[in-house]
Amino acid sequence: MMDSQVIIVLALLLGSLATTVPVFIALFFAGLAGLMLAGIDPQIVIEVLYRSMDKFALIVVLFFVLCGNIMTSGSIVQKLIKTADAMVGFLPGGLAVAGVLACGFFGAISGSTVATVVAIGGFMIPALVRHGYDPSFSVGLMTTAPVLGVVIPPSISMILYAMISNDSLEALFLTGFIPGLLIIVAMSVYAGLFCRRRGQQTRPRPTVKELLAVFRESIWALLLPLLIFGGIYSGIFTANEAAVVACFYAFIVEIFIHKDMRLRDVKKVVVSSAVTSATLLVIVSGASVFGEYLTFEQIPDRIAQAVMANVQSPWVFLMAVNVLLLVVGMFMDIISATLILTPIFLPLLSRFGIDSLHFGLLMTLNLGIGYCTPPLGVSLYISGAVADRNLLYVSRSVLPFLFIQIALLLLLTYVPELVMWLPRLVYG
Amino acid sequence: MNRKILEKFDRLLGGVEDWALFLSVILALLVALTNVALRKLTPVSLYWSDEVVRKAIFFSAFIGCSAAVRRRALIRIDAMPQMLPVLKKPLTLLNHLAVLVFAGIMIRLGWKFTLVAFRDPFARTSTLQIPEWWFYAVLPTMGALLVVHTLLVMIEDWTGRRDGADDTAADQGQA
Numbered sequence: 001m002m003d004s005q006v007i008i009v010l011a012l013l014l015g016s017l018a019t020t021v022p023v024f025i026a027l028f029f030a031g032l033a034g035l036m037l038a039g040i041d042p043q044i045v046i047e048v049l050y051r052s053m054d055k056f057a058l059i060v061v062l063f064f065v066l067c068g069n070i071m072t073s074g075s076i077v078q079k080l081i082k083t084a085d086a087m088v089g090f091l092p093g094g095l096a097v098a099g100v101l102a103c104g105f106f107g108a109i110s111g112s113t114v115a116t117v118v119a120i121g122g123f124m125i126p127a128l129v130r131h132g133y134d135p136s137f138s139v140g141l142m143t144t145a146p147v148l149g150v151v152i153p154p155s156i157s158m159i160l161y162a163m164i165s166n167d168s169l170e171a172l173f174l175t176g177f178i179p180g181l182l183i184i185v186a187m188s189v190y191a192g193l194f195c196r197r198r199g200q201q202t203r204p205r206p207t208v209k210e211l212l213a214v215f216r217e218s219i220w221a222l223l224l225p226l227l228i229f230g231g232i233y234s235g236i237f238t239a240n241e242a243a244v245v246a247c248f249y250a251f252i253v254e255i256f257i258h259k260d261m262r263l264r265d266v267k268k269v270v271v272s273s274a275v276t277s278a279t280l281l282v283i284v285s286g287a288s289v290f291g292e293y294l295t296f297e298q299i300p301d302r303i304a305q306a307v308m309a310n311v312q313s314p315w316v317f318l319m320a321v322n323v324l325l326l327v328v329g330m331f332m333d334i335i336s337a338t339l340i341l342t343p344i345f346l347p348l349l350s351r352f353g354i355d356s357l358h359f360g361l362l363m364t365l366n367l368g369i370g371y372c373t374p375p376l377g378v379s380l381y382i383s384g385a386v387a388d389r390n391l392l393y394v395s396r397s398v399l400p401f402l403f404i405q406i407a408l409l410l411l412l413t414y415v416p417e418l419v420m421w422l423p424r425l426v427y428g
Numbered sequence: 429m430n431r432k433i434l435e436k437f438d439r440l441l442g443g444v445e446d447w448a449l450f451l452s453v454i455l456a457l458l459v460a461l462t463n464v465a466l467r468k469l470t471p472v473s474l475y476w477s478d479e480v481v482r483k484a485i486f487f488s489a490f491i492g493c494s495a496a497v498r499r500r501a502l503i504r505i506d507a508m509p510q511m512l513p514v515l516k517k518p519l520t521l522l523n524h525l526a527v528l529v530f531a532g533i534m535i536r537l538g539w540k541f542t543l544v545a546f547r548d549p550f551a552r553t554s555t556l557q558i559p560e561w562w563f564y565a566v567l568p569t570m571g572a573l574l575v576v577h578t579l580l581v582m583i584e585d586w587t588g589r590r591d592g593a594d595d596t597a598a599d600q601g602q603a
Contacts, residue, residue, distance in 0.1 A: 018507070024493075024503075029530070032533070062488070278489045282490070
């Protein structure tokens, strides 16, 4: 009897999601229906919604979204791109490598893949094509490199994962640095080799004077990631406080130093950030209602028992999860997928001896790759719009880069030291 | 004539929502920042700052949700209309109906809960002792705003001013 109820609830959830019902409402309906079928007073959902939003930790979502929006409204993004270009633009495939590095810089301040596609890809794809780079290569590179937005902290999906798993957010953030660096190196090497084979001209190395001039111009933008991570890992701020301080800093820099944002723009940026973060936070509240049902029916434990009965090896488990998450990432945004799937996977991690910090990074990277996986990844559509190309063209363009990222994902899956070395070094 | 009145009402409501969101986020930012500065630089801290920030974010999340409906910015999975464009219009209608049902639940259950908290003299926040019903009332208020915004969006779709357009990709761009 109980199993048929579970099937009804899951069918309601999947049916609502498939028919474009907003994700948080789909989760709310499924959770409410489940609780009612189990004979629980529906009034409880109001209490759950209320408590789910009454958490101080959510401040970090709002303020990192605001920080990203301040940067894209002002000139910090252009300055980051200019700095990346000055640092690596003279290498083979220089401007392309600069694009990858700029995604890394932007990822160290923003927490989202698609925001990175819009902010960096929107600027870099036309710039690369204008400088004679192969259009397909340019589109593929700048559609896939923005995965760095979620891998390099701060990352909104990592924030929500840590909230559910009760991991230290500061430790989870540390898992992203080495994988982020590996992605930058692997994609840059491929870009360099591709451009050299194609006979792409290289540019002269900038003089020290030129380099210093660029750094001087960009110093305030470059200090922002330093402020965030320096503050967190020197123990001056918590991640929550770092988000607040970063917003204040970004406002001061854009309004009074760069003078690229007027005071009257502040309201527009704040309201747009409030709406964007609300679209994320209400998913947290919908997932809380659904989570209440999952907990009541002990569904995560039941799934864990079923999986344990059929899968004994952590290797096989991780491979199956990787495939599942890649597919889910194609259809579902990273926030919803993190909030829905994390409570289901968590009980399995301890049984397979997998560190939840390691898994958090794998989940984030995997869902990020799903964002640019044909035929439905959201980034494909955004890049297509930016480059004025159709879906088929963009889908073909991303393939070599997807192979690189999936190979790195497998490396990070089966060599956990690459992910866990830094958090263990800092937190023991 | 009717359209003009409707547009005026839409602008007015949007303006009130925007200011409410702006003030709540700025309040949260200033209070949190002041507390960080005080804690790091002096032995003093604002014992009530966490509560103010939590309530401001609570308010901005639910009022922001209704503003997101007006901007068609709620996150949803739009794989099906991409694969079967013919379903775009019926799915858009279904989407609106789902929001209306959700809004109805928020108004009914949220109102009941607000009344319960209103009648309970001990239902107050832990540090500032603000009556909790003020915050429970945000839920039925959001429900009412969702109804108004959804109807405005449906009228837009119906009159062809906007063809049930799908903003998902662009909206997720911010997420």
